[in-house]
Amino acid sequence: MDAANRGTDSPATRATSVYERLKADILSATLEPGRKLQLRFLMEHYDAGQTPLREALNRLSTEDLVIGKEQRGFFVKPISLEELGELTKTRCWVEGLALRESMTNAGPAWEEALLVAHHRLDRAPRSLDPERFESNPEWERLHHAFHVQLIGGCASRPLIAFCEQLADQLNRYRALSSRKAFRVRKVSQEHADILAAVLAHDCEKAVALLQRHFERTAEVIRTDLENGSVAGPG
Numbered sequence: 484m485d486a487a488n489r490g491t492d493s494p495a496t497r498a499t500s501v502y503e504r505l506k507a508d509i510l511s512a513t514l515e516p517g518r519k520l521q522l523r524f525l526m527e528h529y530d531a532g533q534t535p536l537r538e539a540l541n542r543l544s545t546e547d548l549v550i551g552k553e554q555r556g557f558f559v560k561p562i563s564l565e566e567l568g569e570l571t572k573t574r575c576w577v578e579g580l581a582l583r584e585s586m587t588n589a590g591p592a593w594e595e596a597l598l599v600a601h602h603r604l605d606r607a608p609r610s611l612d613p614e615r616f617e618s619n620p621e622w623e624r625l626h627h628a629f630h631v632q633l634i635g636g637c638a639s640r641p642l643i644a645f646c647e648q649l650a651d652q653l654n655r656y657r658a659l660s661s662r663k664a665f666r667v668r669k670v671s672q673e674h675a676d677i678l679a680a681v682l683a684h685d686c687e688k689a690v691a692l693l694q695r696h697f698e699r700t701a702e703v704i705r706t707d708l709e710n711g712s713v714a715g716p717g
Contacts, residue, residue, distance in 0.1 A: 501531045502539035509548050509559055510651055511618075512658040517561040520549065547652060564708055567656055571701040574649040575694040578634055581646055582693055585636035586686045593636045594682060600625070600632040601678045605671060618661060629674065633681070633693070653700070660704045668699060 505525075508514045525536050540557045543549040550560050585593065604625040611617040627650075634646055673696045680689035 497531065498535035498538040501529050501535045502542050504529055505539050506543060506546075506548065506651075509543070510654045510658065512655060514559050516559055516655065516659075518559045519555075520557040520559065522556070546648060548655070562656060562659070562708070564705060567653075567701055567704060567708070570649055570653050570656075571697055574646070574653060575697050577642065577649065578630075578646050578697070579690045579694050581634035581637040581639070581642050582681075582690055583686055584638065584642075585634050586681060586684065586689065588636045588638055589681075589684075590636075593632075596635075597629075597632050597678065597681065600629045601674060604629045604674065609670065616661065616666075618658075633677070653697075656704045657700055660700075660707045667703065673699070 505514070514520070520540065522533060522536065526532065529536070540549055540551070544551055544557070548560055549557050551557050604622070607622040607625050608619055609622050611619045630650065631643075631647075634643060637643065673692070677689060677692045677696065680692055
């Protein structure tokens with residue numbers, strides 16, 4: 484951000500921008516679990532002052548992505564097998580409920596939007612390099628949009644918000660194991676199977692497939708954590 488634009492931004496706008504950039508780097512594991520978030524580094528890296536940075540860090544603390552330690556500062560929240568299990572189990576519960584409600588409320592517009600979301604996702608390559616894994620930001624965006632659309636008809640904004648929070652916390656884990664998952668999973672087929680069950684109005688099958696989709700992700704991550712090939716708590 485150049486000096487001229489920085490001067491015209493409101494404090495609230497600057498704080499929101501820093502928050503969004505910090506959150507994206509935490510969820511992608513660019514800022515790895517357990518890392519100390521030194522204020523000097525953050526000020527230089529995000530070209531921001533102390534006030535918007537502290538506001539962003541406090542906001543991320545309320546979302547359970549950052550932890551504050553008295554007299555020691557802020558840290559990216561470490562990862563653990565216990566938390567992975569708890570988050571996965573809870574996400575299966577709440578997104579299963581949200582999908583069930585979406586299907587109960589389903590109409591042609593929702594089904595059409597879901598078809599479009601899946602078509603766009605299916606056309607996007609998972610990796611920017613077909614030979615070695617290089618995460619494709621556009622695939623990530625479309626993947627998120629597809630899952631949001633699946634539960635978007637549940638008619639409960641608090642439920643959707645809770646689902647989003649769980650997805651964010653689990654995305655940190657998924658980002659650490661995406662390279663291995665790219666080699667061993669057919670994620671596109673899992674998405675296609677979920678869509679087919681939804682369009683067939685088979686609620687039980689659709690919910691079971693969605694929950695199994697989340698559990699498969701956890702299994703890959705758990706294997707990496709147990710083998711020590713994913714960074715643990717700092």
